[in-house]
Amino acid sequence: MSAPWAMLAELTHACPLRCPYCSNPVELAARSSELSTGEWQRILAESAALGVVHAHLSGGEPLLRPDLAPIVAAAEGEGVYTQLVTSGVGLTERRLGELAEAGLRSVQLSVQSATGAESDRIAGVASFARKERAAAVVAASGLPFGLNVVLHRENLDAVGEIIELGLSWGVARIELANTQFYGWGLLNRTALLPTREQLARAEATVKNYREKTDVELIWVIPDYFDGVPKPCMGGWGAISITVAPDGRVLPCPAAYDLPLELPNARDHSIGWIWEHSPAFNAYRGTGWMREPCASCPRKELDFGGCRCQAYALTGDAGRTDPACGLSPDHHLLDELAGGGTWTFRRPAPSASGADRSAP
Amino acid sequence: MTWRPALSRAAMLRHDPVRQTDLLIVPERIVVLNEEAAAIVGLCDGERTVADIVAELPEGAEADVVEFLDRVRAEGWLR
Numbered sequence A: 001m002s003a004p005w006a007m008l009a010e011l012t013h014a015c016p017l018r019c020p021y022c023s024n025p026v027e028l029a030a031r032s033s034e035l036s037t038g039e040w041q042r043i044l045a046e047s048a049a050l051g052v053v054h055a056h057l058s059g060g061e062p063l064l065r066p067d068l069a070p071i072v073a074a075a076e077g078e079g080v081y082t083q084l085v086t087s088g089v090g091l092t093e094r095r096l097g098e099l100a101e102a103g104l105r106s107v108q109l110s111v112q113s114a115t116g117a118e119s120d121r122i123a124g125v126a127s128f129a130r131k132e133r134a135a136a137v138v139a140a141s142g143l144p145f146g147l148n149v150v151l152h153r154e155n156l157d158a159v160g161e162i163i164e165l166g167l168s169w170g171v172a173r174i175e176l177a178n179t180q181f182y183g184w185g186l187l188n189r190t191a192l193l194p195t196r197e198q199l200a201r202a203e204a205t206v207k208n209y210r211e212k213t214d215v216e217l218i219w220v221i222p223d224y225f226d227g228v229p230k231p232c233m234g235g236w237g238a239i240s241i242t243v244a245p246d247g248r249v250l251p252c253p254a255a256y257d258l259p260l261e262l263p264n265a266r267d268h269s270i271g272w273i274w275e276h277s278p279a280f281n282a283y284r285g286t287g288w289m290r291e292p293c294a295s296c297p298r299k300e301l302d303f304g305g306c307r308c309q310a311y312a313l314t315g316d317a318g319r320t321d322p323a324c325g326l327s328p329d330h331h332l333l334d335e336l337a338g339g340g341t342w343t344f345r346r347p348a349p350s351a352s353g354a355d356r357s358a359p
Numbered sequence B: 001m002t003w004r005p006a007l008s009r010a011a012m013l014r015h016d017p018v019r020q021t022d023l024l025i026v027p028e029r030i031v032v033l034n035e036e037a038a039a040i041v042g043l044c045d046g047e048r049t050v051a052d053i054v055a056e057l058p059e060g061a062e063a064d065v066v067e068f069l070d071r072v073r074a075e076g077w078l079r
Ligand code: SF4
Pocket: A015, A016, A017, A018, A019, A021, A022, A023, A024, A059, A060, A061, A087, A110, A345
C-alpha cells in the first residue's frame, strides 16, 4: 500500500456564504463538534509521518477558526505545504500577514461569477466587495494566488468574463471546476445542470484564452457529459485523505453519505485509519469491482470512476460509475434535463445574524 | 542582469524521508525530483549564476542543466 500525499483539512463547515453547490455534506458538522487546535496539531503530525506533504486548509470558511495561524504553523513545522482555500470573507491584511508569518504557502480564493450582482446572487450573500478587497490583499502579499470558480448553468456563459476578472486581480492560476453532483450539488442538480451547448462554448472560450495568457487555466471536466468516468481521487485510499471538522476521516470529500463506518481521528491514529480501517479498504485497488469494470482494460486508469456518484445515483457504491458510457446505469444521466430553482446551503441570513464573520 | 536562479515563492523543496526522495511542492502539484534534478534545484540559492551551478555539477551536463533550469523557470517555480 502506498502512502498518502495530500490532505484536505475541512477545518469547519461554517461559512458566511450559502452556495447551492457547496461541497460540504448536506448534514453539516456542528461547530460544537469541531476538533481543537491540539487535535489538529496531532493529526497533522501523524499525517506528515505517514507521508502527507501537502494540505489544503479549507472549510466551510477556514478563516472562521481563530486558531488558523497555529494550525498553519503546525503544518509548516512538519514540512507540510499549506494552501488556504477561502471565500475571502474575513481575509484582511492583518490576518493574511499572521498566516504568512506562520508559514502559509499559497492562497486559493473562490468567486461565484464575474460581477458583483451575479456573484452575490449565487453565493446567496453580499460578499463580492469583500472578495475584491481580499484579492487585493493577497496580490499585495506576493503569495502564490489562485482563483477557483465552480461552474454551472448560471455562470458558464460568463467564463470569459470570469477569466478576465482573474487576470485583473493578478492571479497565477484559475481553476474552472464544473459542478460535481454530490451533496448540495446533487440536491440542486436540475437548477445547476448546464446544457451541452453551454459547455462546448465555455470550453472553446477557455481554449482561446490559453493562447492569450500565461496564467494557468485549469478546466475540470464535467463527467456527466463526456461518457468517461473520472479517476476519482486517483483511486480510493490511494493518494489523499479528507479530515472533517469533527475528526471523521474520509477517503474522499464526497464520501460522507456512503454506507461506511467512517473512522474518527479522535479514536484512531491516522496511520491505522489509512492502513487498516474498513472504510479506507472498502474500494481500494480493483478486487471489489464487478462487471463491466472487472474485465475492462481501463480499470487501472479510472478505477471504475467515482464510488460516491455510483452510490448517489444507483444506491450501490460498488457499481460502475454511471458517468461511464459502458455502465448499465448510464441512461440515468442521459435522461436528465436542467432548469428550475435551487435551495441555498442554509436559509437566508436574518438581519442580525448575517455578519458574524465580519473582520 | 545575470540570472541567479532561486526558488519562487510558490515552490518548496524538501526531502521526503517516507519515500526517500526529494520533492518540489507547488500550490496544486507535487513533483518528484530525480537525483540530478534535486542536485540542480538545490544549488538555486539566488547567489549562484547558471555558470556557477553548471561548474558544480559533473562535466558535460551544461546543455541539459541550462534546458532544465529554463523549463523550471517557465513553470514559475524558479525566479
Ligand atoms: S462552496 Fe460556498 S458555502 Fe460552501 S464552503 Fe465554499 S464559499 Fe462556503
